[in-house]
Amino acid sequence: MVTWVELVTASDLSPFADGNYILSPNTGTDTIITVDPASGGGTQTHGWITDADDPNNDAWESGSYTVEIEVVTGDSLITAQVRLVRLDSAGNVEETGAFTATQTMAATRSFSPAIPGGGWGSGGDAQACSDRFAVEVLFTNDNAHGNQSVEIGVGTAANEVITPITRDTGNCSGGGPRSTIVIS
Numbered sequence: 001m002v003t004w005v006e007l008v009t010a011s012d013l014s015p016f017a018d019g020n021y022i023l024s025p026n027t028g029t030d031t032i033i034t035v036d037p038a039s040g041g042g043t044q045t046h047g048w049i050t051d052a053d054d055p056n057n058d059a060w061e062s063g064s065y066t067v068e069i070e071v072v073t074g075d076s077l078i079t080a081q082v083r084l085v086r087l088d089s090a091g092n093v094e095e096t097g098a099f100t101a102t103q104t105m106a107a108t109r110s111f112s113p114a115i116p117g118g119g120w121g122s123g124g125d126a127q128a129c130s131d132r133f134a135v136e137v138l139f140t141n142d143n144a145h146g147n148q149s150v151e152i153g154v155g156t157a158a159n160e161v162i163t164p165i166t167r168d169t170g171n172c173s174g175g176g177p178r179s180t181i182v183i184s
Helices: none
Strands: 002-010 019-024 031-035 043-050 066-073 075-087 093-096 103-105 109-111 132-141 150-154 160-163
Touching: 002 031, 002 043, 002 150, 019 132, 031 043, 066 075, 066 132, 075 109, 103 109
Parallel strands: 019 043
Antiparallel strands: 002 019, 002 160, 031 150, 043 132, 066 109, 066 150, 066 160, 075 093, 075 103, 075 132
């Protein structure tokens, strides 16, 4: 299983409306992000994206995926849903899985999103070595008349995305033919 950590560091890609951050193989600084969608069903969409050349795999594995969201200061009127996303190297959405069931953000939550129906790469665009993995989180304010907010922790092992995707595999490993020198 490969684990990435949600960081507050800005991604070089920006496909998500309200925040585009890095998914890193390493922990970072323990930090807080405030999420405060507008009242009456307002939403905020945040995403965590792997760096360029990560996972560097042209055949992502299926299996169990887990997204952990650490709630530092919660609010039961803010809800969240999570889905998995495959991006091309320019940040265009290639395919997505369905959003998970909604959970309130009153406490730390764990989500188990599914890969796209039919598997990764079944949406018409073949997977490429430069494709990047992302997690999209949709936060909603269910309070009809008031602003609500939650504080989400990032940067530590409590903010992990656990996947079966392996790094540097298949045709992307860079292990092409080697030169042979013959000394006679």
